[in-house]
Amino acid sequence: xxxxxxxxxxxxxxxxVLDLGCGGGRHAAEACRxxxxxxxxxMSAPDLKEARDxxxxxxxxGTRGVAVRGDALRLPFADxxxxxxxxxxxxxxxxxxxxxxxxxxxxxRPGGLVAVTVxxxxxxxxxxxxxxxxxxxxxxxxxxYRSRQLRTRLAAVGLQLLDRHHAHALHAPYWxxxxxxxxxxxxxxxxKLYHRLLVWDMMSAPRTTRTAERALNPLIGKSLxxxxxxxxxxxxxxxxxxxx
Numbered sequence: 594x595x596x597x598x599x600x601x602x603x604x605x606x607x608x609x610v611l612d613l614g615c616g617g618g619r620h621a622a623e624a625c626r627x628x629x630x631x632x633x634x635x636m637s638a639p640d641l642k643e644a645r646d647x648x649x650x651x652x653x654x655g656t657r658g659v660a661v662r663g664d665a666l667r668l669p670f671a672d673x674x675x676x677x678x679x680x681x682x683x684x685x686x687x688x689x690x691x692x693x694x695x696x697x698x699x700x701x702r703p704g705g706l707v708a709v710t711v712x713x714x715x716x717x718x719x720x721x722x723x724x725x726x727x728x729x730x731x732x733x734x735x736x737x738y739r740s741r742q743l744r745t746r747l748a749a750v751g752l753q754l755l756d757r758h759h760a761h762a763l764h765a766p767y768w769x770x771x772x773x774x775x776x777x778x779x780x781x782x783x784x785k786l787y788h789r790l791l792v793w794d795m796m797s798a799p800r801t802t803r804t805a806e807r808a809l810n811p812l813i814g815k816s817l818x819x820x821x822x823x824x825x826x827x828x829x830x831x832x833x834x835x836x837x
Contacts, residue, residue, distance in 0.1 A: 614683030618644025673702040704825035723772035752821040759814025
């Protein structure tokens with residue numbers, strides 16, 4: 594399941610892409626499939642194994658995709674290394690989120706693009722109200738972003754907003770239901786049935802559910818997705834530095 598819309602976030606051959614906090618590597622694999630050279634970075638060894646497996650499916654020779662362990666607060670890359678950075682459903686887990694934003698802005702090149710996704714304030718607020726167990730876990734969500742707050746923090750590190758939208762409306766009621774019946778109860782009949790629906794939707798993409806989700810995304814889309822650009826360097830700025 595992709596949260597980033599690659600029609601709005603163009604990636605292709607020659608692009609250097611960082612999937613920061615890659616999880617199982619779904620976005621990394623899609624970027625690699627589109628011809629980019631990809632680094633999938635995470636702290637979790639099990640997630641990195643899954644990401645490596647996904648990358649190997651689209652890049653069997655291992656020439657364009659690599660998964661590495663790393664810390665979002667201390668990225669092991671030089672300034673302006675990447676043309677594209679994806680950070681999907683990660684910042685809400687990081688107490689020092691502004692430090693992570695500073696790091697990702699450092700390693701994207703001037704003129705490069707960044708896709709940031711976080712849980713949307715409204716649907717997430719419902720989850721927190723229904724269940725403390727939903728977020729009070731090790732490594733869980735430490736904040737709920739309002740859209741303006743997220744955009745302000747990203748602007749403070751020099752990233753310009755280009756576009757935004759909401760995604761995964763069908764997933765919001767699923768998580769509300771899980772919060773009601775027990776967020777860790779994977780065996781409850783209601784959540785099992787709903788999960789089956791979501792899997793069917795992801796695998797088959799029927800017109801009915803795709804149309805319903807597009808209609809519902811502005812109302813209850815579970816994720817907020819922002820597309821940003823690091824401003825390109827200007828000749829004037831370069832001349833000022835040269836003569837300073």
